[in-house]
Amino acid sequence: METETPQIAAAHQSNKNAMRRRHRAEKRNNLSVSHYLGDLHAHTQEGEKTSPETVAETRSGSNCGEITLRALIFFHAVQMKNKFLAATDHSRDASPEVALNGITEWFKRWLTSDDNSLGENDEPREDLTPEDKKLIAETAATFAKVVACYNDDRLRINLEKIRQQKLELAENGIPLFVLIAGVEANLLPNGEFDSQIVDQGEFTLVIASIHPDLDPNGYAEIMADHNLYTDLVIKGIEQPQTNIIAHIGFGASPEFAEQLDWDKIAQAAIRNDVAIEINVRPLMEYIYREMMDYNKFPANNVSYRKAFEEKLPGLIPLLSSGRIREKLKPYLNQGLRIAINADEHRLPIDTDLSGNVTDLKGHRFWRCLKMTEAQFNVWFENMGIKQEHIINTYHVDQLKAFLAKEMQSFPKLS
Ligand SMILES: [Zn+2]
Numbered sequence: 001m002e003t004e005t006p007q008i009a010a011a012h013q014s015n016k017n018a019m020r021r022r023h024r025a026e027k028r029n030n031l032s033v034s035h036y037l038g039d040l041h042a043h044t045q046e047g048e049k050t051s052p053e054t055v056a057e058t059r060s061g062s063n064c065g066e067i068t069l070r071a072l073i074f075f076h077a078v079q080m081k082n083k084f085l086a087a088t089d090h091s092r093d094a095s096p097e098v099a100l101n102g103i104t105e106w107f108k109r110w111l112t113s114d115d116n117s118l119g120e121n122d123e124p125r126e127d128l129t130p131e132d133k134k135l136i137a138e139t140a141a142t143f144a145k146v147v148a149c150y151n152d153d154r155l156r157i158n159l160e161k162i163r164q165q166k167l168e169l170a171e172n173g174i175p176l177f178v179l180i181a182g183v184e185a186n187l188l189p190n191g192e193f194d195s196q197i198v199d200q201g202e203f204t205l206v207i208a209s210i211h212p213d214l215d216p217n218g219y220a221e222i223m224a225d226h227n228l229y230t231d232l233v234i235k236g237i238e239q240p241q242t243n244i245i246a247h248i249g250f251g252a253s254p255e256f257a258e259q260l261d262w263d264k265i266a267q268a269a270i271r272n273d274v275a276i277e278i279n280v281r282p283l284m285e286y287i288y289r290e291m292m293d294y295n296k297f298p299a300n301n302v303s304y305r306k307a308f309e310e311k312l313p314g315l316i317p318l319l320s321s322g323r324i325r326e327k328l329k330p331y332l333n334q335g336l337r338i339a340i341n342a343d344e345h346r347l348p349i350d351t352d353l354s355g356n357v358t359d360l361k362g363h364r365f366w367r368c369l370k371m372t373e374a375q376f377n378v379w380f381e382n383m384g385i386k387q388e389h390i391i392n393t394y395h396v397d398q399l400k401a402f403l404a405k406e407m408q409s410f411p412k413l414s
């Protein structure tokens with residue numbers, strides 16, 4: 001007889017609850033969080049931190065990521081009950097200057113500190129000569145440059161890491177969870193990607209992104225002219241490897257995003273089997289930073305709900321704009337697809353490596369997601385967005401067909 005541990009019993013119960021929520025939602029013709037099968041935009045970071053030199057030698061993933069791929073997978077597979085996840089680290093650092101300065105300072109603090117505290121102990125040693133300091137500054141800058149200004153070598157390591165994790169998943173009894181080898185590739189001002197192995201089709205999922213901080217001068221003209229920006233978005237959509245065009249308007253004002261030529265963008269997306277991303281990172285960061293702040297909103301107090309309700313309608317890029325919603329509306333029954341991605345850099349709740357929650361603040365997080373779900377449903381109903389428009393709700397086979405650009409029509413979903 002099979003013995004059921006409390007964990008397995010809890011997992012069954014939680015699955016049942018998820019199914020009930022989903023059936024209820026379906027009856028009302030709404031989408032629920034449990035339709036959402038996985039995030040297609042997430043950043044990781046790993047490597048040894050024993051010295052600036054080892055950081056330079058072993059750093060993988062994105063410099064802005066704060067989680068290991070393993071922790072991210074377990075969180076999504078075990079906690080979120082997702083079916084898939086795409087690891088999409090940056091093709092190159094999206095803010096190289098910020099990264100270079102930040103890492104140089106970190107290494108400098110590290111090399112001048114009294115102990116080996118990863119540079120977190122700010123007490124500098126007092127016995128350093130000006131020459132020592134000069135040498136330390138040079139060493140810090142040299143290693144920081146390796147970390148900040150990486151190339152395709154790191155992408156090859158990222159791919160290998162994903163391959164290893166897939167093997168581990170298969171061995172650890174969660175073979176049904178699918179890890180997708182993705183990349184967030186920078187779209188240069190000339191419309192090309194900044195990585196050869198992205199062009200060569202090494203990744204299953206390619207997110208095309210415009211990150212103006214990559215080269216502030218190079219993008220200056222584009223960021224000041226909505227026609228030039230629209231043209232660059234279209235070049236990104238037309239890159240043969242692109243599957244998702246990410247956070248359109250990132251780094252510009254909401255008004256700038258409203259002025260883009262959404263007809264052209266939607267038509268190009270449909271023509272090229274590319275999904276338009278609704279990047280919910282600002283929303284998620286707000287939940288982590290504000291809603292989970294238990295000093296501001298104590299644990300025994302539900303005042304956070306009112307605060308969240310008021311803020312929520314303005315927190316979602318693109319969808320928060322009535323003008324953009326109206327612009328996209330006619331294209332939904334012509335085959336436009338969207339991707340709703342958290343662009344995750346860290347986890348909302350503390351978990352151990354097996355994905356078990358070690359911090360029970362999780363309930364409030366879920367409550368915020370349910371409130372978000374309600375807001376999305378209002379917009380979706382108004383725009384005619386159904387499950388088949390949202391690629392995160394596709395079954396794995398359908399998602400793979402979409403990513404391979406082999407999907408002829410909307411999938412049948414249930
Ligand atoms: Zn990005």
Ligand SMILES: [Zn+2]
Nearest residue numbers: 041043184343
């Ligand atoms: Zn990203």
